[in-house]
Amino acid sequence: MPDGKAILITGVTRGLGRAMTEEFIRLGHTLLGCGRSEKEIAQLQKQFAAPHNFTVVDVVVDAQVAAWAKRVLSSHGAPDLLLNNAALINRNAPLWEVDAQEFSEVIDVNIKGAANVIRHFVPAMLRRKRGVIVNFSSGWGRSTDAEVAPYCATKWAIEGLTQALAQELPPGMAAVPFNPGIVNTGMLRSSFGSSATSYPGPGEWAKIAVPFLLKLGPSDNGKPLTAPVRGAND
Numbered sequence: 001m002p003d004g005k006a007i008l009i010t011g012v013t014r015g016l017g018r019a020m021t022e023e024f025i026r027l028g029h030t031l032l033g034c035g036r037s038e039k040e041i042a043q044l045q046k047q048f049a050a051p052h053n054f055t056v057v058d059v060v061v062d063a064q065v066a067a068w069a070k071r072v073l074s075s076h077g078a079p080d081l082l083l084n085n086a087a088l089i090n091r092n093a094p095l096w097e098v099d100a101q102e103f104s105e106v107i108d109v110n111i112k113g114a115a116n117v118i119r120h121f122v123p124a125m126l127r128r129k130r131g132v133i134v135n136f137s138s139g140w141g142r143s144t145d146a147e148v149a150p151y152c153a154t155k156w157a158i159e160g161l162t163q164a165l166a167q168e169l170p171p172g173m174a175a176v177p178f179n180p181g182i183v184n185t186g187m188l189r190s191s192f193g194s195s196a197t198s199y200p201g202p203g204e205w206a207k208i209a210v211p212f213l214l215k216l217g218p219s220d221n222g223k224p225l226t227a228p229v230r231g232a233n234d
């Protein structure tokens with residue numbers, strides 16, 4: 001596929017990551033994905049054979065990300081588009097009721113996980129002076145609500161981390177914080193409960209978001225972007 005890009009996505013086992021995986025592949029791109037759930041990763045590799053590659057990786061564990069990067073970079077080269085999508089949300093609760101372990105898990109996946117992936121994949125992108133890094137933020141990376149303080153803290157962090165990274169990249173590359181809008185996934189059902197069903201599902205969302213992500217380039221560097229979907233700017 002002459003125009004096919006190498007797309008790296010963290011958190012492909014469900015939700016937005018899974019829907020983007022299917023849509024990028026449908027459009028002729030090569031998918032390099034990870035997640036922790038072994039069964040879903042094996043199922044994805046069965047459904048989408050090589051050159052697509054799916055690996056069990058916990059992005060929190062730097063050594064696992066390092067090993068994944070070493071293998072994928074030698075087999076597929078540097079990704080054209082790196083999507084730091086994997087994340088967790090805390091169970092709805094006021095901040096003082098979130099225990100230390102749950103708080104740490106949200107911080108570890110959402111901030112340190114993204115940094116681990118950047119640490120091990122971006123040097124290869126820098127050598128080519130090409131490629132776009134998209135760090136998944138949220139409406140809650142730009143506004144706040146009660147009962148999701150840990151999650152808000154991580155997504156505000158992602159906005160800052162990404163804009164600083166954008167200032168470090170050479171011309172020809174881009175890093176953007178990306179608010180996907182509101183999509184009916186497991187994560188949304190955790191925070192919104194049954195009203196999550198009034199939002200579009202991930203398949204419908206991916207049909208709009210994937211072409212948007214494919215068009216990103218150097219002129220977007222450092223811009224906080226939002227998927228052009230219904231209600232994303234509410």
Ligand SMILES: NC(=O)c1ccc[n+]([C@@H]2O[C@H](COP(=O)([O-])OP(=O)(O)OC[C@H]3O[C@@H](n4cnc5c(N)ncnc54)[C@H](OP(=O)(O)O)[C@@H]3O)[C@@H](O)[C@H]2O)c1
Nearest residue numbers: 011013014015016035036037059086087136182183185187
């Ligand atoms: N849905 C929305 O309305 C919405 C709104 C704003 C922002 N977002 C953002 O969009 C992204 C995707 O959200 P979603 O709704 O699709 O969430 P989701 O349905 O809960 O899926 C999260 C994905 O992340 C993976 N993941 C979690 N921890 C991981 C880890 N340590 N290592 C590797 N993978 C891990 C999960 O796979 P495993 O469990 O298999 O590891 C899963 O595939 C997130 O960054 C989220 O904050 C979503």
